[in-house]
Amino acid sequence: MLNNLKILWHQGKQFIPDVTTAKVPGIFRGRPVITDAKVDESLLLDLCPTKAISTSPVSIDLGKCTFCGECAIQFPDKISFTKDYKLSTNDRERLIIKEGDDQAIELNSDLIRSEIHRLFGRSLKLRQVSAGGDNSCEWELNSSNNVQFDMSRFGIDFVASPRHADGIVITGPITANMAESVERCYNAVPSPKIIILAGTDAISGGIFADSPAINREFLSTHHIDLYVPGNPIHPLTFINGVLSLLKKKS
Amino acid sequence: MTTTKYINISNNQAIASTDIPEHNYDLFASGNLELMSGNPARHCVNYFGYRVADKIKLICCIADDDLHQILVSSSLVDSSMELASFTAQNHNFEKFEREIHENFGIGYIDHPWLKPLRYACNRTDKDQRIENYPFYEVDSEELHEVGVGPIHAGIIEPGHFRFICNGEQIMHLEIQLGYQHRGVEQLFLQKEKLLERTTLAENIVGDTVVGHTTAFVNLWESLCGYTPDYSLHYARTLALELERLANHTGDLSGVCADIAYQLGNSVYGRLRTPIVNFFQEWGGNRLAKGLIRAGKINFPFTNEHAKRLVEVFEAYEPDFNEITRKLFNLPSALSRMEKTGVVSYEEVLEIGTVGMAARMSGLNRDIRSSHPNNLYGNIDHKPIIKHHGDVYSRVQIRKTEIKQSIGYIKGLLQEVPEFKKPEDFVLTPQKEKFAISLVEGWRGEICHCAITDEAGNLKIYKIKDPSFHNWMALSQSVRNNDISDFPICNKSFSLSYCGHDL
Numbered sequence: 001m002l003n004n005l006k007i008l009w010h011q012g013k014q015f016i017p018d019v020t021t022a023k024v025p026g027i028f029r030g031r032p033v034i035t036d037a038k039v040d041e042s043l044l045l046d047l048c049p050t051k052a053i054s055t056s057p058v059s060i061d062l063g064k065c066t067f068c069g070e071c072a073i074q075f076p077d078k079i080s081f082t083k084d085y086k087l088s089t090n091d092r093e094r095l096i097i098k099e100g101d102d103q104a105i106e107l108n109s110d111l112i113r114s115e116i117h118r119l120f121g122r123s124l125k126l127r128q129v130s131a132g133g134d135n136s137c138e139w140e141l142n143s144s145n146n147v148q149f150d151m152s153r154f155g156i157d158f159v160a161s162p163r164h165a166d167g168i169v170i171t172g173p174i175t176a177n178m179a180e181s182v183e184r185c186y187n188a189v190p191s192p193k194i195i196i197l198a199g200t201d202a203i204s205g206g207i208f209a210d211s212p213a214i215n216r217e218f219l220s221t222h223h224i225d226l227y228v229p230g231n232p233i234h235p236l237t238f239i240n241g242v243l244s245l246l247k248k249k250s
Numbered sequence: 251m252t253t254t255k256y257i258n259i260s261n262n263q264a265i266a267s268t269d270i271p272e273h274n275y276d277l278f279a280s281g282n283l284e285l286m287s288g289n290p291a292r293h294c295v296n297y298f299g300y301r302v303a304d305k306i307k308l309i310c311c312i313a314d315d316d317l318h319q320i321l322v323s324s325s326l327v328d329s330s331m332e333l334a335s336f337t338a339q340n341h342n343f344e345k346f347e348r349e350i351h352e353n354f355g356i357g358y359i360d361h362p363w364l365k366p367l368r369y370a371c372n373r374t375d376k377d378q379r380i381e382n383y384p385f386y387e388v389d390s391e392e393l394h395e396v397g398v399g400p401i402h403a404g405i406i407e408p409g410h411f412r413f414i415c416n417g418e419q420i421m422h423l424e425i426q427l428g429y430q431h432r433g434v435e436q437l438f439l440q441k442e443k444l445l446e447r448t449t450l451a452e453n454i455v456g457d458t459v460v461g462h463t464t465a466f467v468n469l470w471e472s473l474c475g476y477t478p479d480y481s482l483h484y485a486r487t488l489a490l491e492l493e494r495l496a497n498h499t500g501d502l503s504g505v506c507a508d509i510a511y512q513l514g515n516s517v518y519g520r521l522r523t524p525i526v527n528f529f530q531e532w533g534g535n536r537l538a539k540g541l542i543r544a545g546k547i548n549f550p551f552t553n554e555h556a557k558r559l560v561e562v563f564e565a566y567e568p569d570f571n572e573i574t575r576k577l578f579n580l581p582s583a584l585s586r587m588e589k590t591g592v593v594s595y596e597e598v599l600e601i602g603t604v605g606m607a608a609r610m611s612g613l614n615r616d617i618r619s620s621h622p623n624n625l626y627g628n629i630d631h632k633p634i635i636k637h638h639g640d641v642y643s644r645v646q647i648r649k650t651e652i653k654q655s656i657g658y659i660k661g662l663l664q665e666v667p668e669f670k671k672p673e674d675f676v677l678t679p680q681k682e683k684f685a686i687s688l689v690e691g692w693r694g695e696i697c698h699c700a701i702t703d704e705a706g707n708l709k710i711y712k713i714k715d716p717s718f719h720n721w722m723a724l725s726q727s728v729r730n731n732d733i734s735d736f737p738i739c740n741k742s743f744s745l746s747y748c749g750h751d752l
Contacts, residue, residue, distance in 0.1 A: 004513060007572055014520050026531030027549075029540070049446040066449055068540045073548050074674065081534075128405040132432045134748050136456025136537045139500070141405045146519045160403035177369055177380045177429045177751075178408060181400050207449045210440070213371035213433030231539055232456060 014147045019239050028234070029067045029081035032060050034099045037077040044078070047071055050207055057099040062087055062229040063203035087229045088241020095227060107244045115192055120166050121246050123155040127165035127189060131182050132214065133172030136232035137199040141169065144235040151239050167194030167225070173201040173208040176215040183218055194225040198233050206231065255281050256321040261621040264472045264685040267701050270309065270324045275333060278325035282310050283339050290613060291315040293602050295688060295697045297346035299354050300710040302326065306354045311686055311699065315620035320686055329354050335361040342602030345718055368428035368751045372436060383426045385412045392416060396733065400429045407747035418732045423725045430751035438711035444544060444677060452539045455715060455749040460493040461691025463542040465698040468623055469687035470544045473700060474677040478545065481667040485547050487625040488662050489538055491655040494692035496525040498648040501744045505645055506577065508738040509586040517573040524562045531558060545677050550669030559663060563656055574649055587642040591727035591739035594639055598723060605694015606647050607720040607743060611639035617690035629658055644742040681706045691716060693746065715749025
């Protein structure tokens, strides 16, 4: 007993007091900023492994970006990644960062269904479905509820059955072999329900986008409530995204 | 037919693909089986096929841990042929031959378990569907079946587990995988740029980013005839040990969760954070994506990093030691781990397990000492071997390897090499080469093989994750255990689904 208390004492306070303002350590690659510096755009276009970069004007699609950072290394005057981890949005277009953009990525409140805050604002139970996820986003979703990020303090939890859930969180590019299971899991969640896509693979297919082994039909027939970019997602990106989705519409 | 039966190569050595001896199938089979017979220091690190015109070329790579060499041989067969299987004589080949059967339609007259492996998108028989997997069944009034998955209760990858139970007791477990198949090996050929392939390597298994990417870049550099300098070897070795440390710590947390030991779950769980956060401080990503690159490193390791890492360990070690002392002296925890999920030496040898799933039962399989890559040759690594093959052995290995990894890292930190400024140059693979790359990831041996054609393009890219063989050890471990012990058995192996399904 005393030993246990000693161990507890030695942990100190691990939780992040305010997950909306916390600073991440080191050189996190978050929201990119693109300057109007002139570069050879064809080289830039050719460099990106997932075709996330478009030209005239130069833009990066965070739904496709794997955050490898190679473009910022090779074109440091043109592209830099800030430590802003608030990347989640419900508007697919908002994930495209254009030349000169330097404002926070936010949710489009017009697209949030009115019942979301009323029903889930104080309690949201989620079912996670990995459909070709490489276990990196899965690790970070698990971390979202460790003693540091402690997401359940906001009433947001992962549950073991779709029957207990208010929505699903999909990771991975959705393999053909998982396509039916994803659909069945979603159908087993009682309405109203939400869909969150966590990670680049889920949002666009990522590096697997043109693989014959994936089947993304599910996404074309359902409304997506939240896109959480990252490869893998950072727990703070996920938590802040979900909190923004749940908050009362102003 | 050539006179030499095999060509001996070292880890990360590229040879002319035409130098691989080709035999008729009978000689190929008997030769490779003979190599493995009664010699636990030899095991098959890869056995695969690829199309050559209308025939199938089979390539078999047997690692000899005593000689520190890999013995490679090949055979050219017709896909319409019915062959005598290797598996009938040695179960190491069971999964390899199922893959060859699935992808090329080669029949085996005496394979004991010729079922679909992963329902790959390039399988020959598209009528085989994942929802119709032929599970082993028992017709009995007394026994019942329990099906779990593909979607599991936690935040974890998909796979289907089918138990046959007698009351609470598990008689048999069959694990059906393939749900995670993303066509990785095909994409390696389809993608032509190095950065695309490197990104692909980083996404093979997201908890083993350093392991798989190191295997890829080591292989790529050897195919291109490029010799990396000391600083690149240094960064890769350091990152491999950090990845081991992070995952072992996370697994200890998971094991505690599965025995309902909340304190251990929380403490180990939070101890993983400073390690993955250090990856972010070094390379901008908590799971080290973006860190390992062929021919360069975008994020040189500096003396400041070394200082920070020492601080991380200063904070990590006392808390790790304290909770570990507690866990390993807690009767209620020990009683859940000891003699639970036992796999014997004979069984792991027969299955051909690698990494922790071999070392838990007295089988010495550790690439760091047997086929050292990067700086492991200088480290004089002593593999941690346990003998009981139970959950406790697997947990003990993690505990000891964490300490060992910290020791190795501290050793490396003594002298941080000068890193060159990353520069971009074109690495071009040589023509008609075969290369093999082995890396001891945190789970165990990772094997990547590649062959280039007469224009220097990739002709075949083959990956073997440690989980490929180790899943069978999990199936064996739960026999005669209570079904309630399945989660802890599963967590103590902590295997990869996507690494198997590719």
